[in-house]
Amino acid sequence: MASTASRPSRVAKLPPRERILDAAEELFRSDGIRRVGVQAIAERAETTKMAIYRHFETKDALVAEWLRIVAADYRAAFDRVEAEHPGRPREQILGLARFIAEGLPAISHRGCPFINSIAELPDRSHPARQVIEKHKAHQMRRLVGMCAGAGLPDPGQTAAEITFVLEGAQVSTQIGSVDQVGDRLMRIVEGIIDRPPPPPGKSRAATD
Secondary structure, three states, X not given: OOOOOOHHHHHHOOOHHHHHXXXXXHHHHHHOOOOOOHHHHHHHOOOOHHHHXXXXXXXXXXXXXXXXXXXXXXXXXXXXXXXXXXXXXXXXXXXXXXXXHHHHXXXXXXXXXXXXXXXXXXXXXXXXXXXXXXXXXXXXXXXXXXXXXXOOOOHHHHHHHHHHHHHXXXXXXXXXXXXOHHHHHHHHHHHHHOOOOOOOOOOHHHHO
């Protein structure tokens, strides 16, 4: 939903539903889900609570739809690296890592929307939390597939290691515990995918 146009001029041109989602995104990212009420969203979107409920049955449904849009951005990143590097899964993995690394400056200000939202949604039956869990499972399956395509030993384990690095980099950036996070992230991921396989008869765990 980002745009170079100023927010008032941009939002004024949006249809009502998109204007509500734009306002919700801005408020949820800056203030958190629990602290933001429907009235605040209505005021930011220059509409009414009644109008919001015509498009979204509940606030929870609005939160879930916002996170579906965020998840779609990540799915698009997978699609993009696959299209840019057809038949080259190693480069696809590095492309994903680069996508995360380049997004870290924004994370430093607002934090990862998935991590922030999970912290506010302890109930696993919450529709928004289910969106996150489904997205993460889908993301892991695609990354495992890339690792398998790259011929990496134990693709599931390798994908888990890369996921730890990508998600850990976002947390480290948010809390400021590590400097040069983007560069370090890329070097670590490169080290994982270029690591020589363990000798025959030995598991990776035994050689680490």
